[in-house]
Amino acid sequence: MKKPLIIALALSISAFSFAQKKELRAAEKAIKGNNFAEAKTALNQVEPLMASMDEKNKAKYYYLLGQALYANGAGSSEDIDKALASLNNVKSSAYESDVLQLKQNMTNDILTKGNAAYEKNDFSTASKHFEHAYRTSEKDTLFLYYAAATAVNVREYDRALKLYEELKQLGYTGIQKEYFATNVETGQEEVLDKESRDLYVRAKSHIKPGERLTESKKAEIVKNVALIYVNQGDNEKALEAMKDARAESPDDINLLLSEANVHFKMGNKEEFKKLLEEATQKDPENAELQYNLGVIAAESGDKEAAKRYYDKSIELDPNYINAYINTAALILQGEQALIEEMNNLGSSKKDDLRYDELRKERQDIYRSAIPYLDKAIAIDDKNINAAKTLMNIYSVLGETDKYKVLKQKVEAIEAGN
Template structure:
């Protein structure tokens, strides 16, 4: 056993000797320090190696690895940026180094922050991940989701656009981009994306609903109503489709009986919406059903009172 152990050590030392034989003393010293876990010492060596060989991409890869060990993400990304394109022989190595850095930032820091609902921190890490490896569409999509939650719709649009550029056929990314366009009021661009999605996903209630909302906001009421009905057909529990279908029938079409039919179904499924009850009261009144109008109005007042009491507790 002792002979085998000595042989293994000898082979390890031999491989390390071969690895370091073609490198400068600074780069070799940095590699040894890095392998030993002496990160600050390794960084110092690699910086010296960089100053002596500024055109050597290998130096930047090792420097990035050392910085990553210290969670110095900006410096690690900058090192890889500086090493990229210096020597075609190292292009694949730089690519792998970027992916390794991306995995560490994205999986170990960005995702946990997102899961903990710390969206500001998550956005910072997703942004770093997107720079560590700009080929990963997931980073930009996740960044867009954070910006949406943080009510920064313009930034969300830019992030989702980059995700779609990288994966133009990804339905989730396209859906997110269309939603972001709706958030900033650009219904025309949202509609362009949504109509493409609607053809790709004819049985997707979420996609069809977003098409309906876009049409509604653009004033294409008849088409919007048709789409809302399609959504309800696909998913009878899609509450927002009931609400906006009812509002379109009431406000734009003055079809009060039709609105009553839809809004009644809505409040059966979600009875704590005071606005829906107020709408029902108006529609009942328009159709001559005074008794139900009074009941619906009282229900709306009760819900408002209840919510105020809960807020004051």
């Protein structure tokens, strides 16, 4: 009684096997003809038979499904995710090179889409494409970094944080070997891939070949993670992220400055000042650090300290325009008390004499600010704020010719000339 059952079962398996192979061949043929919808239909018919499928046919099924979903780049982002998941299920070594090539094609195509979106400032779409590119080629962690950075551009902070945390777990630093050579014709150093650089050097179009390591992006990643936490109101996590990173790289001044910026955003100006002063000890030639200390001192009402910091910033970088503008603003703050006293004076002879004294003091203040504003305009002749302030000063001082020159400049700037 068992023999017919055994025969019937054998016939059933054979029928299943025939149906599997038939549909897989149909899907393969449809893919070769770029008829991906037909291929997916054939593969959908195979799916219920997966339980009885041998490993060879399973591998073929997953590979063909990946191709059909990818559709030579026409598949949606969701389809690409499914295609990747399907390709990751291909366990047969017979398809290893084919899967690698398909993933490489997917990576290149996705990057092209990502770059196109980036050029259009569509950072949200670009970020998703860059992440997809990484998923197709997980050895290229740079793509994951691009995905996180572009997500920050459009304030997709939750997503960016998730990507950054993944980068941290991977130990990503962004340090890469960079190849360069100097173009003989232009005299400019150019960064190239190794093959191109060596080719150009042999052709003698480039000289002075070399290689170097790029800077670590760890400080930037930690900074962005911390600022995301600040944006989310989680200041404790922000500071924790900074301190952990600084403990690992205590001499990294960028991490120190990032922590200082977090304190500044939190309103912890004393801690901000303390960290900036620590930074100036590590980097005493940094004009920006001196300038920022000047800003903090000015906001704290310590004008003398602010002036010292601004002067030091200018000494380190004679073209640091903000230091000149802020110094002028610091000087001009002194006129407010004079104006208030002048407005409260009466009409007696004594008051008239005092008024003249105050007016002269006010004019002296204006004259003290002029050199700084002049220098700011010399550095940036389109700086409308400096030009307007200087124009008004000349008007008050009664220097008509200089006033007219500045008035013309202001009008030209405002007209876009």
